[in-house]
Amino acid sequence: MIKLYYMKGGNNFGDILSKDIVAKVSGQDVVHAKAYRADIISTGSLLGKVQNTKLRRAFFRMLKPTYVWGTGIISDGGSVSKNNLVICALRGRLSFGRFDLNSDVALGDPALLCSKLFPYKKDKKAGKFLVTPHLHDKECEAWIDRIEKLLGEEVEVCNLSQDVDYILEKIANAKGVITSAMHPLIVAHSYRTPVVWVDVGSVVILGGNYKFEDYYSVLDIPLQKITKDDLLEGMVSKENIEDQLEKSYVGLERLRSLQDGLIASFPDSLRKK
Template sequence: MKLVFFRGKVPNFGDELNLHVWPELLPSGFLDEDESELFVGIGSIIGNHLDPQARKFVMGSGYAGYMGLPDVHDGTWDVQFVRGPRTAEKIGVSPDLSICDSAVLLRAMELPAPAENVGVAFMPHYESLERGMWAEACRLAGITLIDATEPVEKVLAQLQGAKLLITEAMHGAIVADALRTPWIGAKPIYSGHHMKWLDWSGALDIDLRMHDLRPSSVLEFYIATTGRGGGKGRAGRLNESPLARIPNWILTHSAARHLQKMAKLEPQMSSDAKIAEVTERAEAAVDRFVRSRVSVS
């Protein structure tokens, strides 16, 4: 059974969690390279891009519309649980299968020690690190930048050590919430990433409050204004040209001041009772699945 998850040009914390969580929680040898069976893991990975002939086992994944909607009732899908109620409704499975994003299982694992001197931190979406000027904005704001492309162990230590997390990256909020670090949701500058936040927060009964970010570059301003992603076109070339130097300086300083204001907002977190409940349910679902596979083999 092969683990499948999204891998782009650069590592992304939310997706790379798959290589941190599943090898530790599943029995040795449970995962292999047999593509006739797919273990569909953490992330917005449910879609019609997966091999239609393979048997697909969904373990806390989500549907975000990045890929086409699959028919999970065609006999090749086995949905153990999904990220949230919006995924359950969209793919047409029982609301009872809406437990939580399976990154919550970090609560059942031994984690690296909290990093020191993190204070207030900001975690941009990994795409924003390339499109924006967030390292400079955080420096100006006196806020720690958490880079979603850094190794998982480093990011986990920073999230545990943070006094407060402002996050555009959804898995920043998911993991902060699981580890009981207060967080403030920043509405992704690219609007295509919005729906999945509501999916996850719905599973935890969080009355989600998302706050606007100020773009930190010309390219981000273009994306926020047009709703288009990417950065290889005219806007991307302009962002890197000498003509953008002054606009980028203005936007970066504006973004820094806005981060400082966001740090004074009231943070969010699910209740202790709810996070404990979904963790227990997710652990039970994984345990049932493992036992069913062991008995079959």
């Protein structure tokens, strides 16, 4: 059984997805653990919280390694210490640059593995535009209403507290995804579903754009986004959204390279024998 650190509490899509991905790759059951007791830290922006537990980790882990696989740093800043962490993979080049590491560390968010680990047969019928607001986006109704007016009856809103398998299948079969959360965006890239991020500001997204820029740094495509303010002020048209969606595809060769790197970098000691 693997102990995974994530932000427990409520139905957080990213955390539950992280648990499912680690379980699939490792072939083992996965349970929640506090940062100083965890075997591994995966998706999310959890490195800052984990680094602050160095002394407790040394005591509770009895010198056993704590692996970092695909997580990142939440905000800009200076260099940071590994603090006895074994870093196998990091979310992006910005997080990588904060450490003194060699070039063997894999890059990419583990949610990019979804299409490989949880394949869905594409529905031949054209899907709808799927809107997935961040769970903490309490004022999302206004910008969603604007999206619905722009795109008409082709819009379906998906609550990220729903079953993970349901959300994955919806994203895989969507005509396009419009989201104010990070992990639906990454999942859409994995299934090669067109996607655009709605920047709703730092009130909802801690650390601002940093984690998105970190993630996009490994994709070889520019960050595709529209802002909530521009939507509400009528500065975004249907054509703007469609153009952003069209430019959002991650190259298939690049996607497979990131996926292979993540799979290969998963710690062997945590794989089922």
